[in-house]
Amino acid sequence: MDGKTTVSRGTIVFDLDGTLVDSVPDLAGALDTLMSEKGLAPIGVDTTRRLIGHGIPNLVRGALAERGVEWEDGAGADAVRRFTEIYGARVSLETRPYRDVARVLQELAADGWQMAVCTNKMERFARAIVGDLDLGHFFAVVAGPDTFKVGKPDPRHLTETAKAAGGREPIIFVGDSEVDIATGKAAGVPVIALTYGYTRTPLDGLGADRLIDAFADLPDAIASVLAAR
Known part of the structure; x- marks a missing residue:
């Protein structure tokens, strides 16, 4: 995270697979x-x-x-x-960040957002991926289902991750699937869903606060969610 940042904006929690990286x-x-x-x-x-x-x-x-x-x-x-x-033995052999992920994360960090990862991938694998792809420094916490002994769609996975990251409000969850939307809704947290991910179910009508087609659209979607609060 950017050590020069002094303004606290809140906490953004991200899913990993299908949201930040194509694994x-x-x-x-x-x-x-x-x-x-x-x-x-x-x-x-x-x-x-x-x-x-x-x-x-x-x-x-x-x-x-x-x-x-x-x-x-x-x-x-x-x-x-x-x-x-x-x-x-191959968690990041071919796994890559989606377009604009590093740039947008840098912008969000500079804007004062605390960030974390909440994934159903085991913590050690998730940490290896974000580390190997030079994304790890953006996240205060990387939590898998083994971190708090609970996984999505149980809302405690999200709420405990946000709490461990400092719990600054507002809290926003960014994911790509029906599991992520269900988790955010159960936790009472606004959800922004990316349409390019791994969902099994069409995202329309599942109750996400915003649907976006590209990671570059995330800052505007966050601003829109905050304005609607």
Whole structure:
């Protein structure tokens, strides 16, 4: 964060995958390696994108279901452990920030916003990604479902992340999916949703305070949300 900033504006909490970064290539690559080890056909980028958003266990469960493999407690847990090993070795191999992310985060930091990440990706992976992509210095907190032992759409994941970041109000949540919108609404926090992400459900009508098509549009959307308060 910019140490010269003196004005406190509030707290912006961001989802990670599908909001700040396109992580599908690395997730798909890890899933395809897992499938190959099991003698199954690859999952691919398009299906992986559809399965993202509910954490690694649900991602692996969904991928196995795509290949007609029923989840069994022991075998399922083993598959999750193996996927975690594979993915951990390549979390930022092909993952990249979306266009204008670094520039806009710099503008928001200079404007006095405290920022944090609230993601259903495990904290160590999320930290590795934002660090490898030179985004980590923007965030006071990077929280996964293992950070506070609760994950989205449980609103405590968002509220505890904001609190750990300092809890400055107003608090705004920026995400890309039905999970993010549900989380923000349950927490009573305005939600700005990006339409380019990994949602399984069309975002229209889900109750986001603003929908935007590009990260560059975020400052104007924030101003609009604040003006409506």
